[in-house]
Amino acid sequence: MIIPLLKVTNLSKSYDNIVGCKNISMSLYPGEVLGIVGESGSGKTTLINCLSGNLEPDRGKIIFNINNKKTDFLNISESEKRKFIRTDLAFVHQNPRDGLRLNVSAGGNIGEKLMSVGYRHYGNIRSLATKWINKVEIDKSRIDDLPITFSGGMLQRLQIAKNLITSPNVIFMDEPTGGLDVSVQARVLDLIRSLVNELNLTVIIVSHDLAVIRLLADKMIVMKNGTVIESGLSDQVLEDPQQEYTQLLVSSVLHV
Amino acid sequence: MRKTNNVIKIKDFKVDKGLPFDQEYNFAYLDENTKKMIRRAIIKALCIPGYQVPFASREMPMPYGWGTGGVQVTASCLTKRDTLKIIDQGADDTTNAVSIRNFFKKTSNIKTTEITEKATLIQTRHRIPETPLKKKQIFVYQVPIPEPLAFLEPKVSETIKMHSLSEYGAMHVKLYEDISKNGHIETAYAYPVKTNDRYIMDPSPIPKFDNPKMNNSPAIQLFGAGREQRIYAIPPYTKVKSLDFEDYPFDPFKAEHACDICGSKNTYLDEIIVDDAGNKSFICSDTDFCNKRKNK
Incomplete structure (x- = not known):
C-alpha cells in the first residue's frame, strides 16, 4: 500500500464567526496533482494557507510523510516548522511580486532558495540558477536583471523556478495563472504541465478556472462555503458532476 | 539649569583647551538612572555576543547620525579615572571627533588623548585604530543601522524571528548580487560578520579592512545605535568571522x-x-x- 505524502484530518479554520474552512479531510499521494476549485470565498485559499504553514488552523491534523519520516505539522516547534517549510515545501503565489524580491536580480532570487538551505559556493549556485532560468524559458542573458524589468508571464515563470530549484516535496500553487492574459496563461500552464511530468512533482493547485484543473490535476476537490462538497478523479468530476453546485460550475464554463 | 543631588562638584579642575568644564551638568551629561539603564543593556549585550539589545535611547544635544548611540554608551561607561580618545574616520581632528571630545570635556572634565595606547575608552566613527587594541580598553562604535538583515527584510518582527532561528541563508544574497554585478564582493564597508558562531552582526560602517581586527580582540567592543535604539557588543577574545563564499573568500581590501x-x-x-x-x-x-x- 502506498502511504499518502500528506494526510489531512478534520481541518477547520474560522475568522471570528466567519467560517474559512470546516472539517476538511483529504490525502495526497506522491506524484499526484490535486486541484482545489470553488467560487471566491469558498475557503480554497484558507485551506492551502493552512497546509503550507502560512496560517494556523483552529482544529485538525496535518501529517506529512516524506521519505518515511512522519511530520506532525501542527505539533512541531517554530524552528522545525520553518525548516520544514524551507526544505520540503514550496509556495507559488498568484501575484509573483509576493514571492520574489524585486530589488534583487533574477539569479539572486533563484539562488536565495539554495543559500537558505546551506549552499555556500558561488559557482555552484550560479550554474544551478542558470540551468533553471533556461528551464523556465527565460533567456539566460536576463539572469542579472531585476525582476521589475520582467513581463508578468516572465515573473511568474521566475517565481516557479525559484520554488522548484531545491526539489521540494510538495508544491502549493495559489491561482498561478490568475493575473495573466490568456496567451501567457497558456504558456505558463504548458510549462507547469511539462515540469510536473518531467520531475514527477506533487502539487496542490488552487484555481477557480476549471480549464486549469482539467489540464493539470489528476484529482480534484470542489469547495463551497468552507466544506468539500465533491471529490474524485478530475475527469470523473468534470464529466459527471454529482452535486448541484458542481454541475452549475461545470456548465458555466464559456465555450468560445 | 536647576541643580539636583546627582550633580558631582569638582572644585579643582583644569581645562587645557576647548570649552570650559560646566559643573551644572551631571557627570558625563546623562543622569544616573539613564546610565544604569544603559549599563544593563550593555551587560546583556556582552552576555549574548552580537545580539541587538533594545534600550530607551535618549535625546542627545546633537542630531541623529552624529553618534548619539555611541555617545550614550560612552557616557554610561565613563569614570573619572578614564582617558578618552574620540576618532572620526580614523582622525582625531575632524568635526565629529572634535565636537564629541569637547562635549565630554565640558560635561565630565576627564582626561583626553589622541594616543591609542594611552586611552582607556575610545569612541569611534567608521574605523578601528591601526595600533592593536589591548586588554582593559573599551572600544565604542557609532552605529547608524544596526540591523544587517534590513536590506533583505524591512519588517523588524520578521528580522527578529530570523535572528532567533538563525535563518541567515538569505544574508548571502547581498554578496551574491555583488559578485554577479562586479565579479567580486564589492561591499567595502559595513561588511556583515558572524559573532561567536551565532549572531550575524553589522560591524557599523568600518571598512572591511578593519573586520579582522574585531576577531579575538582583547578589548571590549560596544556598539550603540541611538536612532534605532539598539546596543550590541563583542566581549573580549570572541570569534568574529566575515561572511563569504567558498569560492570567493573574504578579502580585506x-x-x-x-x-x-x-x-x-x-x-x-x-x-x-x-x-x-x-x-x-x-x-x-x-x-x-x-x-x-x-x-x-
Whole structure:
C-alpha cells in the first residue's frame, strides 16, 4: 500500500464567526496533482494557507510523510516548522511580486532558495540558477536583471523556478495563472504541465478556472462555503458532476 | 539649569583647551538612572555576543547620525579615572571627533588623548585604530543601522524571528548580487560578520579592512545605535568571522599604495584629490598612527 505524502484530518479554520474552512479531510499521494476549485470565498485559499504553514488552523491534523519520516505539522516547534517549510515545501503565489524580491536580480532570487538551505559556493549556485532560468524559458542573458524589468508571464515563470530549484516535496500553487492574459496563461500552464511530468512533482493547485484543473490535476476537490462538497478523479468530476453546485460550475464554463 | 543631588562638584579642575568644564551638568551629561539603564543593556549585550539589545535611547544635544548611540554608551561607561580618545574616520581632528571630545570635556572634565595606547575608552566613527587594541580598553562604535538583515527584510518582527532561528541563508544574497554585478564582493564597508558562531552582526560602517581586527580582540567592543535604539557588543577574545563564499573568500581590501606621509604599506589609506588637475595623494586615515610613524 502506498502511504499518502500528506494526510489531512478534520481541518477547520474560522475568522471570528466567519467560517474559512470546516472539517476538511483529504490525502495526497506522491506524484499526484490535486486541484482545489470553488467560487471566491469558498475557503480554497484558507485551506492551502493552512497546509503550507502560512496560517494556523483552529482544529485538525496535518501529517506529512516524506521519505518515511512522519511530520506532525501542527505539533512541531517554530524552528522545525520553518525548516520544514524551507526544505520540503514550496509556495507559488498568484501575484509573483509576493514571492520574489524585486530589488534583487533574477539569479539572486533563484539562488536565495539554495543559500537558505546551506549552499555556500558561488559557482555552484550560479550554474544551478542558470540551468533553471533556461528551464523556465527565460533567456539566460536576463539572469542579472531585476525582476521589475520582467513581463508578468516572465515573473511568474521566475517565481516557479525559484520554488522548484531545491526539489521540494510538495508544491502549493495559489491561482498561478490568475493575473495573466490568456496567451501567457497558456504558456505558463504548458510549462507547469511539462515540469510536473518531467520531475514527477506533487502539487496542490488552487484555481477557480476549471480549464486549469482539467489540464493539470489528476484529482480534484470542489469547495463551497468552507466544506468539500465533491471529490474524485478530475475527469470523473468534470464529466459527471454529482452535486448541484458542481454541475452549475461545470456548465458555466464559456465555450468560445 | 536647576541643580539636583546627582550633580558631582569638582572644585579643582583644569581645562587645557576647548570649552570650559560646566559643573551644572551631571557627570558625563546623562543622569544616573539613564546610565544604569544603559549599563544593563550593555551587560546583556556582552552576555549574548552580537545580539541587538533594545534600550530607551535618549535625546542627545546633537542630531541623529552624529553618534548619539555611541555617545550614550560612552557616557554610561565613563569614570573619572578614564582617558578618552574620540576618532572620526580614523582622525582625531575632524568635526565629529572634535565636537564629541569637547562635549565630554565640558560635561565630565576627564582626561583626553589622541594616543591609542594611552586611552582607556575610545569612541569611534567608521574605523578601528591601526595600533592593536589591548586588554582593559573599551572600544565604542557609532552605529547608524544596526540591523544587517534590513536590506533583505524591512519588517523588524520578521528580522527578529530570523535572528532567533538563525535563518541567515538569505544574508548571502547581498554578496551574491555583488559578485554577479562586479565579479567580486564589492561591499567595502559595513561588511556583515558572524559573532561567536551565532549572531550575524553589522560591524557599523568600518571598512572591511578593519573586520579582522574585531576577531579575538582583547578589548571590549560596544556598539550603540541611538536612532534605532539598539546596543550590541563583542566581549573580549570572541570569534568574529566575515561572511563569504567558498569560492570567493573574504578579502580585506585596501588601496595599493603606501602612505605619502609616513610610508606605511599595510594601513588603511584615504584617497585625497590635491589639485584641480586631479592629482591624488594617499595618506593613512589613522592620524595618530601616521604621526607616530612620521616622528620616529
